[in-house]
Amino acid sequence: MNVKDSRRSFLKQGFGIAALASFSVTSSYAFSLQNPGRDRADAKYVGDKTKHYVMVLDLRKCIGCQACTSVCKVENEVPEGAFRTFVTETELGEFPDVRKAFLPQLCNHCDEPSCVAVCPTGATFKRKDGIVVVDNQICWGCGYCISACPYDKRYFNAKTKTADKCNFCAGRVDQGLLPACVETCVGGARVFGDANDKTSEVSKLLSHFSTTVLKKAQGTRPQNFYISLDARLEELLETTQSLDDIVKANEGFKSEWSKIKTEVPYHG
Amino acid sequence: MDNASHILTLISSVTLEKPWGIDIPNYFWFTGSSAAAFIISSFAHVFGWKQYKPIAGVSLLMAFVLLVAAPLNLIDDLRQPGRILNFFLYGWENFPTSPMKWGVLLLMSYPILIFFEAQSLYRVYFVKQAQKSQGMTKLFNTLLAFGNMDLSQEAQEKDHKKGYILGAIGIPLALSVHGYTGYILGAVHANVMWHTPLMPIIFLASAMVSGTGLLIILIPLFQRFLSERKRVDTDMVATLARLLAWFIVADLVMRFLWLTFSLTFANEEKYALYRFFELHFEDTFWIDYVLCLFIPMIIGFTKLRYMPFVVYFGGIITAIGVWIFRWNTVIGGQEIPRTTAGFLHYSPPIFGQDSIIAIVSNWGILVALICAVLLVFPWDEEMNDCYKGDSHAK
Numbered sequence: 001m002n003v004k005d006s007r008r009s010f011l012k013q014g015f016g017i018a019a020l021a022s023f024s025v026t027s028s029y030a031f032s033l034q035n036p037g038r039d040r041a042d043a044k045y046v047g048d049k050t051k052h053y054v055m056v057l058d059l060r061k062c063i064g065c066q067a068c069t070s071v072c073k074v075e076n077e078v079p080e081g082a083f084r085t086f087v088t089e090t091e092l093g094e095f096p097d098v099r100k101a102f103l104p105q106l107c108n109h110c111d112e113p114s115c116v117a118v119c120p121t122g123a124t125f126k127r128k129d130g131i132v133v134v135d136n137q138i139c140w141g142c143g144y145c146i147s148a149c150p151y152d153k154r155y156f157n158a159k160t161k162t163a164d165k166c167n168f169c170a171g172r173v174d175q176g177l178l179p180a181c182v183e184t185c186v187g188g189a190r191v192f193g194d195a196n197d198k199t200s201e202v203s204k205l206l207s208h209f210s211t212t213v214l215k216k217a218q219g220t221r222p223q224n225f226y227i228s229l230d231a232r233l234e235e236l237l238e239t240t241q242s243l244d245d246i247v248k249a250n251e252g253f254k255s256e257w258s259k260i261k262t263e264v265p266y267h268g
Numbered sequence: 269m270d271n272a273s274h275i276l277t278l279i280s281s282v283t284l285e286k287p288w289g290i291d292i293p294n295y296f297w298f299t300g301s302s303a304a305a306f307i308i309s310s311f312a313h314v315f316g317w318k319q320y321k322p323i324a325g326v327s328l329l330m331a332f333v334l335l336v337a338a339p340l341n342l343i344d345d346l347r348q349p350g351r352i353l354n355f356f357l358y359g360w361e362n363f364p365t366s367p368m369k370w371g372v373l374l375l376m377s378y379p380i381l382i383f384f385e386a387q388s389l390y391r392v393y394f395v396k397q398a399q400k401s402q403g404m405t406k407l408f409n410t411l412l413a414f415g416n417m418d419l420s421q422e423a424q425e426k427d428h429k430k431g432y433i434l435g436a437i438g439i440p441l442a443l444s445v446h447g448y449t450g451y452i453l454g455a456v457h458a459n460v461m462w463h464t465p466l467m468p469i470i471f472l473a474s475a476m477v478s479g480t481g482l483l484i485i486l487i488p489l490f491q492r493f494l495s496e497r498k499r500v501d502t503d504m505v506a507t508l509a510r511l512l513a514w515f516i517v518a519d520l521v522m523r524f525l526w527l528t529f530s531l532t533f534a535n536e537e538k539y540a541l542y543r544f545f546e547l548h549f550e551d552t553f554w555i556d557y558v559l560c561l562f563i564p565m566i567i568g569f570t571k572l573r574y575m576p577f578v579v580y581f582g583g584i585i586t587a588i589g590v591w592i593f594r595w596n597t598v599i600g601g602q603e604i605p606r607t608t609a610g611f612l613h614y615s616p617p618i619f620g621q622d623s624i625i626a627i628v629s630n631w632g633i634l635v636a637l638i639c640a641v642l643l644v645f646p647w648d649e650e651m652n653d654c655y656k657g658d659s660h661a662k
Contacts, residue, residue, distance in 0.1 A: 031356075031357060031360060032357060032359075033359075034358065034359070034361055035358040036358070083282050086281070089280045089281070105607065117362060118366045118367075118456075119359060119362055119366060120359055120362065120366050121351070121354045121355055121358050122358040122359025122360070122361065123354070138351070138354050138358060139348065139351070139354075140346050140347075140348045140349070140351040140352065140355060141351075142342075142345065142368065143288055143345070143347075144287075144366070146286070147287055147288060147458070148456050148458060150606060151458075151606075151607055152284050152606055152607040153607075155284075155285065162347060217535075218458060219457070236609055237281075237605070237606070237609060238605060238607075238609075239605065239610075
C-alpha cells in the first residue's frame with residue numbers, strides 16, 4: 001500500500017467513524033426520534049417486551065364501591081379534581097323494574113393510541129409491554145393528547161403541570177405487583193395480566209367469555225376488555241343531557257343551558 | 269337512542285376539564301388573518317393585479333405582525349412553556365401524525381420569509397432614507413437594506429424578482445400556516461365536531477374573510493391618520509369589500525358542505541351535533557351567519573360598499589364573526605360530551621394563564637407591533653409611489 005492509499009483509507013475510516021459517532025450522539029441526545037429515556041433503553045421506559053399487559057373488567061362483579069377510584073388517587077397522588085379511573089353509576093329501567101349498572105373506566109392502553117400519535121414532544125409513548133405512559137420530565141403541556149383521547153382518560157396534573165394518565169401502576173407492575181385498582185377491587189371485577197401468557201387469568205377470561213371494548217369505531221384498538229357490557233351504557237355516556245340539567249329544568253332552577261328540554265327529543 | 273334516554277339515568281360521574289381555552293381560538297384567528305393579508309399582498313406581488321398594488325406593502329406588513337403575535341398565544345397555552353426546546357429535540361417519530369409538529373416549523377419559517385419579502389420590497393426606500401439621514405438612522409436604514417445601497421435599475425429589477433419568488437413560495441406557505449390549524453382540529457377523530465376533512469378548507473375560507481375584514485378597517489385608518497395623503501382611498505376599500513363578499517361566498521359554501529354532511533348524512537355523531545346546534549341555534553344563526561356573514565356580503569356586493577361607515581361596519585363585523593366562529597368550533601367542539609353525559613361548560617378566567625387578560629395583552633402586543641413596523645418600514649412613501657405610478661413601486 002503506498003502512502004497516498006493509506007492516507008485515503010485513513011481519511012475514509014476516520015470520516016466513517018466520525019460520521020457514525022456524530023450520528024449516534026445526535027440520535028440519542030440532540031434530535032431524537034423518541035425521547036432520552038427511550039433512547040437509553042431504560043427499563044422504566046421500555047418495559048418487558050415479552051409481555052403484553054391487558055385488563056379484563058367483569059361488569060357482573062362490579063358493585064360500584066369506588067374502592068378503585070380512591071386507591072388510585074392515593075397510590076398515584078392524583079391531584080384534587082382529577083381521576084385516572086372512576087366508576088360511572090347509572091340506573092337501568094323504569095320503576096318498578098330497575099337495577100343499577102356500573103361502568104369502571106380507565107385508560108385503555110390502546111394498541112393504536114391516538115394520544116401518542118399527536119404528541120409533538122415524544123413525551124407520551126407506548127412501552128413494549130403495551131403500557132401507555134407519559135414522561136413528565138419531557139411533556140410541555142400543550143394538551144393535544146388530552147383532546148385526542150376518545151375516552152377522556154387524560155388530564156392536566158396540577159402538580160407536575162403536564163399531561164397525566166393511568167399507567168397501569170407501571171412502577172408496581174415492574175416489581176411484579178398488580179395495579180392498585182386491581183389489588184383493591186373487592187368484587188374481583190378487575191383482572192390484570194399478560195395476554196401473551198396463555199396460562200394467565202386474563203388469557204383464560206378472554207378465551208372463555210365474549211368480551212367487548214369501548215368505542216371500537218374509534219379504531220384505537222383498546223386493550224381493556226369488558227365482560228357483560230350493556231351497549232346502552234356507552235350510549236348514555238355520549239348523551240348530551242345530564243340528569244343534573246333535567247332535574248334543574250323540572251324544578252325550575254336556572255340551568256346552565258337555557259333551552260334544556262325535558263322531553264328529550266333524541267339522543268338523551 | 270330514544271329508548272336509551274328513557275331507561276337510563278346517570279347518577280354519578282366525574283366532570284372533566286378540557287385542555288384548550290380562549291388562547292386557541294384567538295391564535296387561530298391571528299394566523300388565519302395573517303394568511304389572508306399575505307394572499308392579498310400576493311395579488312399584486314405575484315399575480316400582478318395592479319389595483320391591489322397600493323395596499324400590497326401594508327398587507328404584507330400586517331401579515332408579518334399578525335404572525336409574530338400569534339404564537340405568543342400558544343406559549344401562553346403551554347403548561348410548561350420553559351420546555352419549548354423539547355419540541356425541537358424530541359418526538360420526531362410523531363412527525364407524520366402530529367399536525368402540531370408541522371405547525372411549529374411553519375410558524376418559524378413563514379415570518380422569516382415575509383420579512384425577507386418585505387425587505388426586498390422596501391430596500392430602495394431604506395437606501396433613500398439612509399442617504400438622507402445621519403448617525404443612527406443612517407446606520408439603521410443601511411442595516412435594513414442589508415448594506416446593498418445600489419439604486420440602479422438592474423438592482424431594482426433584482427429586488428423585484430426576489431420579491432416575486434419569495435411571494436410565490438409564500439403563497440403555499442401562507443395557506444399551510446393556517447391550513448395546518450384546520451388539520452390540528454380535523455385530526456382529532458375523537459371530537460365529533462372537529463373530525464372532518466373539510467376543516468382545513470373551512471378554516472382557510474373563514475380566514476380569508478377575517479383577514480380581508482381586518483384590512484378594511486386598518487387600511488382606511490392608516491391612510492386617514494398616518495399617511496401623508498390624509499384621505500381614504502374609498503375605491504380601494506370598496507374593492508376590498510367586494511373581495512370580502514366573494515370570500516364570504518366561499519366560506520358559506522364550505523360551511524354548507526360541512527353542516528349538511530355532518531348533520532344529515534353522518535353516523536352516530538350527527539345526534540350530538542344536532543343537539544349542539546339546536547342549543548346554539550340563535551347565536552350561531554343570527555350572529556354568526558346573518559349578522560357577521562350575510563350582511564357584510566350584501567354590503568360588498570351592492571353600492572353600500574362605497575359608503576365609508578357602512579363598509580367599515582361590514583369589515584369589523586366579519587372580523588368579529590370569524591373570531592366567534594373560531595370560538596364556537598374550538599370551545600364548542602370540546603363541550604360536546606364523549607364519556608360523561610351532558611354538555612360541558614367553559615367560561616374563560618379573567619386573570620392568569622389562558623385568560624381574558626392574556627388575550628387583551630396579546631392584542632396589545634399586536635397594536636405595538638403594528639406601530640413598530642409602520643415606523644420602521646417606509647410604507648407611506650411606497651404607497652404614495654404606487655398611487656403616483658412611480659417606477660420604484662412594484
